[in-house]
Structure formats: C-alpha cells, structure tokens
Amino acid sequence: MRLAVMGAGAVGSSVVELAGEYGHDVTAFADSRSAVVDADGIDAPTVLERKEHEGVVGDADPEEALAATYDVLVEATPTTLGDAEPGMSHVEAALRRDRHVVLANKGPVAERYGDVRELEADSEGRVLFEATVGGAMPVLSTITDIGPDHITAVRGVLNGTVNFVLSRMAAEGLDYEHVLAEAQDMGVAETDPSFDVEGTDTALKGVILANVLADGREYTLADADVEGIVDIPGSVLELAREDGRTVRLIVEVRAGEIRVGPRLVPENAALAPTGTTNAVQLETEHAGQLNVSGPGAGGPETASAILADVDRLAHE
Amino acid sequence: MRLAVMGAGAVGSSVVELAGEYGHDVTAFADSRSAVVDADGIDAPTVLERKEHEGVVGDADPEEALAATYDVLVEATPTTLGDAEPGMSHVEAALRRDRHVVLANKGPVAERYGDVRELEADSEGRVLFEATVGGAMPVLSTITDIGPDHITAVRGVLNGTVNFVLSRMAAEGLDYEHVLAEAQDMGVAETDPSFDVEGTDTALKGVILANVLADGREYTLADADVEGIVDIPGSVLELAREDGRTVRLIVEVRAGEIRVGPRLVPENAALAPTGTTNAVQLETEHAGQLNVSGPGAGGPETASAILADVDRLAHE
Known part of the structure; x- marks a missing residue:
C-alpha cells in the first residue's frame, strides 16, 4: 500500500522507518510545517535524517x-480535544477521496466518532x-474478534506514564512530586504532565473503547467520569502494600459507563502491570476473563500496530 | 452460517448450544455413533437433552x-496422533465440497498440516x-495480526491441567502424586492423565504455533523436544518458592525449534498463571513482548473461539 503519513513525531517517524519492511511505500510525509511527496516512495533514511537535523x-x-x-492516510498528529483538529480534517480529506485512514491520533475517534463513522459510510475508504488504545497491544482487534456483543466489561491500565509513577511510588515509598520529577528527568513524563496524570489520556482511550462496544450511541470525553492520580x-500506597495490594489508574467501561480513577488491586493481578507496561482485561459472556499486556506506547511499538492495520486493509 | 458440528463432547455441545446466539444455524450434529440432520436448523435444547439422557x-x-x-464444518472430535483420524477425513470431506472448516481438534493442524494446506489450496473453503491453541485466548489471530514474520519467539503455558497441578504443588508443598489424585477427583485431570502431564498436549500446541510461524516448512509432534512434569x-517447587520463583510447563517456539519442559519462572511473571489459566507471550521484532492470558479450555470458552472463527469466515 502507498501511505501518506501525517505527523512526524516518534510514531509518524517510526511508521516511515518501518513501512518498507512491511512491504509498503510512503508516498507522502508531513509535519506541521513541511512535507515531502514522491509518488514512487520517499527515501526514508534521508528524510528522517533531515527531520532530525533541520527540523x-x-x-x-x-x-x-x-x-x-x-x-492509506496514517494520521499521527497530536491528539487534540473538542474538534480534534487538525486530525479530523485529514481524516475527512482522505475519506472524501475514498482512501483508507489508520489513526494513531485518538481525537477523531474519541471526540468525533459519529462524524468519522458518517464520513466512512459515504466513502469507499475504511477507518481503523x-x-x-494500548499502543502495540491488540485490544480493538481482539474485541472485534470476540464480538462487542459478547463483551460485558473492559478494564484497563492504559497510560504508561501514570503507571510508571504509581509503580515507583509503591516500590520506593516516595511521594508523587518526587517520582514525577524523576519521570520528567527520564523523559517518561512530559514537562506538562496534566494530560496523563489527570486521567484525560486514559479517559480518551476509555471513550474509544465505549464507542467500539456501543451499539449506535456516540461517546465523547464529556461522558467519562474522570479522576487522576495527583x-x-x-502513604496510601504503603498501606496498600502491607495488605498485598497496590494502586493503579484504571479505566472501566461497562454498561455504557466510562469511569477512570485510582483503584486498589492485588499486587500480582493482571491489572497491576509495572513500569510503563499497559494491561487490558476483557470480561466476556462465554469465555471468562481475557488479559492482554504489553508496551502501550513508544514509536516502533505504536507503528507496528499501525502497520498491522494497514496490512488488514491490504488483505481485505 | 449453517454449521455441521462433528463431535458432541463439551466443546461440540457448547457450539450447538451457543450457535444461535451468534446468529448461526446448526444443520448437522454428530457424535461417534449417531447424528441429527435438519437443513432448517436442529433444535439445540432437544438434541442436547437427548445426548445427555440417551447418550x-x-x-x-x-x-x-x-x-x-x-x-462450515466444525471439527470437535478428540485429537488423535499420527494420521489424525477421524478428524482429518472430516476436514477433507468438507474441503472437497468447497466448504469451510473450523477446528477445535488439534490433530489435523499438528500432525498433518501440509495435507490440510494442500487440500485448502484446491478448495474454495478455508481452514481456521x-x-x-489456548482455547478462548486470541493467540493465532494475534499472530496473524502482528504478522508471523515480525514474531521472533512464542512462549506459552498451554495446558490447564498441568498448570493446576504445578500451582497446587507450589501452594501446598505437596507431591505430584497427591495433587494429581486431587485433580482427578475434581475432574480437572483425566483418569489417564499422560496426554497432559507428559507434555504431549502442550507440544501439539507448540507444533501448531510453529506451523503458523513457519514459512513453508511443516512440523509434526516428531519435531518437538518434550519433557513432562511427572x-x-x-521439594524443587519449595526451593524455587524461597527464591521468589516457581515452575511452569512452558513451550517455546523459536527459530524453527519446539521445546516443551518445566522451567523456572519468577512467581509473578506473565508466564506464571495460576490454576487452570493459560498464558502466552509473543516476542516481537518491533513491539516488545505481548502477553495474553485467559481460560485455555472449557466448553463455552472454546466454543466462543470457534464461533469467532465462524464470524471471521462470514465477514470475508
């Protein structure tokens, strides 16, 4: 497939780097200020080097x-709230040209899911x-495989930054501020960590899960009940630990409700991954509980999920 | 879809029971001695009650x-080694009629994978x-999604009976014979447990994984290096425990080799599920390690994986 990659952060750049290995060509690649276009396929190493040195x-x-x-348009610009721009316009431009869309950007499917599905219905293109949700973990494809109708609840630890902070607080007995500063030094947390630590990022993933599970109804961030870890x-983590438990920021989607907040979980439970690892638990009607865990973020990891979506479109 | 279900054990019966809920009709259902056929769909409750009372x-x-x-022919007769009969003949009969096949029976894809793929190539039908492997867990579909080429190793705890025995031995400090007798009383282990405890069942699943990962080469049980838990x-489990570790029967498929044997793993590791739970770890080229765990056996659990395959065929 020929890919237009919008967004040149860690994820977009990794897609450009790995596309050839998956048998695809990148024919267009853009950051917010510039682009390179070549119908025969851009030269990935040259372009990525230029991005690194000249910006x-x-x-x-x-x-x-x-x-x-x-x-296929790969939408990997930053997630924005509300109108989900500029991602949403990119999605619309591709679908109106009957092209497929693969999203890394959560905005369009968290904040404007109804619009995305409406545009898709009028297009030959599909949106994956x-x-x-969960970077490299196959969460949405597993839900599709099992069938959304047969899933009664989804619970997840879906933000690596938050999970790193909580894991370190529990392991070292340190306070939130100390660990956050350490995480920022290591590049695990952003300079402005509010999107992660206030639970917004986790909630957006919950909204996407609710949209996938829902039968028609559209959810947005406004439908989520959100509490962060700030x-x-x-001392709470210390007390929990004495009891063989720990605290994780968990999103639960069940019966049309989306709740995000710190929860007590057994230390070795499926929903107590350590470090930046993510975890998802699917409660099913007939197949018990299924657990998936793995890297929930990272350039090549997320790119591999994007390229799996591209392969899916190629095989259809 | 209209299903012919061959085999009336826990799995076949659960498929018959749940098919309607997934929007499919069972038009034929057979055990080793009898069958019921109705082109309009058999009456599942009546048939299952007759099976229970009259055999x-x-x-x-x-x-x-x-x-x-x-x-779609659903092949749920018992797994047999060598020629994989009678399952293999059922697969052949369906493919020669250009019908799809969904297997619960491991025999055809573990012992005669080359024959299955050859028959499939000459048929309009597909085999899923x-x-x-792993009952309700989405193992093979996840491998397909990621792409077999991008997976460097698969490790798994794939036999619930064995895992129950090892978990109990570790938790209670009891010997193998004691725990096995207990498992037999509870119905978790068979009267003749050799297929499980000698590692054969785990090895067959490893062979299937190797066939799915392989590029052309065919594997059979003869290619697996197998050690059981007998x-x-x-005392080994006790020593391991003092060191924060435990023993699990693990199959590893890597670089064309299939190895099954008891291995020391950290107590809380992804590959140390407890009780009858199964676990699989996929080591990927670009997406780190992905872990999946869940019920690896059971009638309705396995039936839900079969019906997911049927849905996949219906949507193609």
Whole structure:
C-alpha cells in the first residue's frame, strides 16, 4: 500500500522507518510545517535524517501531502480535544477521496466518532485505529474478534506514564512530586504532565473503547467520569502494600459507563502491570476473563500496530 | 452460517448450544455413533437433552452429518496422533465440497498440516483453528495480526491441567502424586492423565504455533523436544518458592525449534498463571513482548473461539 503519513513525531517517524519492511511505500510525509511527496516512495533514511537535523521533513507544503497519491492516510498528529483538529480534517480529506485512514491520533475517534463513522459510510475508504488504545497491544482487534456483543466489561491500565509513577511510588515509598520529577528527568513524563496524570489520556482511550462496544450511541470525553492520580499520598500506597495490594489508574467501561480513577488491586493481578507496561482485561459472556499486556506506547511499538492495520486493509 | 458440528463432547455441545446466539444455524450434529440432520436448523435444547439422557444425538448415521447441507464444518472430535483420524477425513470431506472448516481438534493442524494446506489450496473453503491453541485466548489471530514474520519467539503455558497441578504443588508443598489424585477427583485431570502431564498436549500446541510461524516448512509432534512434569519433586517447587520463583510447563517456539519442559519462572511473571489459566507471550521484532492470558479450555470458552472463527469466515 502507498501511505501518506501525517505527523512526524516518534510514531509518524517510526511508521516511515518501518513501512518498507512491511512491504509498503510512503508516498507522502508531513509535519506541521513541511512535507515531502514522491509518488514512487520517499527515501526514508534521508528524510528522517533531515527531520532530525533541520527540523523539517522536506520543502513541500503540508497541504501537498494531503493531495498526494496514496492508498492509506496514517494520521499521527497530536491528539487534540473538542474538534480534534487538525486530525479530523485529514481524516475527512482522505475519506472524501475514498482512501483508507489508520489513526494513531485518538481525537477523531474519541471526540468525533459519529462524524468519522458518517464520513466512512459515504466513502469507499475504511477507518481503523488499533494504535489508539494500548499502543502495540491488540485490544480493538481482539474485541472485534470476540464480538462487542459478547463483551460485558473492559478494564484497563492504559497510560504508561501514570503507571510508571504509581509503580515507583509503591516500590520506593516516595511521594508523587518526587517520582514525577524523576519521570520528567527520564523523559517518561512530559514537562506538562496534566494530560496523563489527570486521567484525560486514559479517559480518551476509555471513550474509544465505549464507542467500539456501543451499539449506535456516540461517546465523547464529556461522558467519562474522570479522576487522576495527583492527590494520592505515598502513604496510601504503603498501606496498600502491607495488605498485598497496590494502586493503579484504571479505566472501566461497562454498561455504557466510562469511569477512570485510582483503584486498589492485588499486587500480582493482571491489572497491576509495572513500569510503563499497559494491561487490558476483557470480561466476556462465554469465555471468562481475557488479559492482554504489553508496551502501550513508544514509536516502533505504536507503528507496528499501525502497520498491522494497514496490512488488514491490504488483505481485505 | 449453517454449521455441521462433528463431535458432541463439551466443546461440540457448547457450539450447538451457543450457535444461535451468534446468529448461526446448526444443520448437522454428530457424535461417534449417531447424528441429527435438519437443513432448517436442529433444535439445540432437544438434541442436547437427548445426548445427555440417551447418550446419542439423533437417529441418523454420523456419515449423514458429513453429507448434510452446511457452510462450515466444525471439527470437535478428540485429537488423535499420527494420521489424525477421524478428524482429518472430516476436514477433507468438507474441503472437497468447497466448504469451510473450523477446528477445535488439534490433530489435523499438528500432525498433518501440509495435507490440510494442500487440500485448502484446491478448495474454495478455508481452514481456521483459533480454538486449538489456548482455547478462548486470541493467540493465532494475534499472530496473524502482528504478522508471523515480525514474531521472533512464542512462549506459552498451554495446558490447564498441568498448570493446576504445578500451582497446587507450589501452594501446598505437596507431591505430584497427591495433587494429581486431587485433580482427578475434581475432574480437572483425566483418569489417564499422560496426554497432559507428559507434555504431549502442550507440544501439539507448540507444533501448531510453529506451523503458523513457519514459512513453508511443516512440523509434526516428531519435531518437538518434550519433557513432562511427572518427575518433578515437590521439594524443587519449595526451593524455587524461597527464591521468589516457581515452575511452569512452558513451550517455546523459536527459530524453527519446539521445546516443551518445566522451567523456572519468577512467581509473578506473565508466564506464571495460576490454576487452570493459560498464558502466552509473543516476542516481537518491533513491539516488545505481548502477553495474553485467559481460560485455555472449557466448553463455552472454546466454543466462543470457534464461533469467532465462524464470524471471521462470514465477514470475508
């Protein structure tokens, strides 16, 4: 397949780097300021080196990437709330041209799911978004395989930054502020960590899960009940530990409700991954509980989920 | 889809019981001695009650089920070694009629994978077998999604009976013979447990994984290096426990080799599920380690994996 990759952060760049290995060509690649377009396939090493050293991917305008020749648009610009722009416009541009879309950007399917599905219904193109929930973990494809009707609840630990902070607090008996500063030094947490630690990122993933599980109804962030980890004192983790338990930021989607908050879980439970690992638990009607865990973020990890979606479209 | 279900054990019976809920009709159902055939769909409750009380599913001959009207043959007769009969003949009969096959029976894809693929290549029908490895867990579909080329190793705890025995030995400090007798009383282990405790069942699942991962080469049980749990003294588990570790029967498939044997693993590791729970770890090229755990056996659990395969065929 020929890919137009929008967004040149860790995920977009990894897609460009790995596409060839999966048998696909990148015919367009854009960051917020520049683009490179080549119908025969761009030269990934050269372009990625230019991005690293000059901060631009090419001499073309980002709009030219949208107008390029491609089969699948890979939307890997940053997730935004509300109107989900500019991602949503990229999705719309691709679908109106009857092209497929693979999302790493959570915005369109968390904040404007109804619009996405409506545009998709009028298009020959399809929209897949495995990478938006749990990075490399096959969460959405497993839900599709089992059938959303046969799943009674989904619970997940879906933010690696938060999980790293909680794991370290529990292991070292340190307070939130100490561990957060350490995580920022290590590059595990952003300078402004609010999107993660206030639970917003986790909630968006819960909203996407609710949209996938729902029969028609559309959910947005406004439907989620969200509490973050900012107010957890280290002493709570210490008390939990004495009882063989720990605290994790868990999203639960069940019966049309989306709840995010710190929860007590047994230390060795499926929902107590350590470090930046993510975990998802599917409660099914006939197949008991299924647990999946793995890296929930990272450039190559998330890119591999995107390229699996591209393969899925190629085989259909 | 219209299903012909061959085999009326826990798995076959559960498929018959649940098919309607998934929107499918069972048009034929056979055990080793009898069959019931109805092109409009058999009446599941009546048939299952007759099986329970009279030991037969109907008045027809099992051969009539094979000749019935159906879209998918569900092969749920017991796994046999070597020629994989009678399952293999059922697979062949369906494919020669250009019908699809969904397997719960491991024999055809573990012992005669080359024959199955050859018959499939000459048929309009396809063969799926998610239920053969890890029951309800989506192991094979996850491998397909990621792409076999991008998986460097698969490790698994794939036999619930063995895992129950090892978990109990570790938790109670009891010897193998004691725990096995207890497991037999509870119905978790068979009267003749050799197929499980000698590692054969685990090895067959490893062979299936190797066939799915392999690029052309065919594997059979003869290619697996197999050691069971019969000779593990309780004292080994005790020593392991003092060191924060435990013993699990693990199959590893890597670089064309299939090895089954008891291995030391950290007590809380992804590959140390407790009780009858199964676990699989996929080591990937770009997406780190993915772990899946869940019920690896059971009638409704395995039936749900079979019906997911049927849905996959229906959507293609």
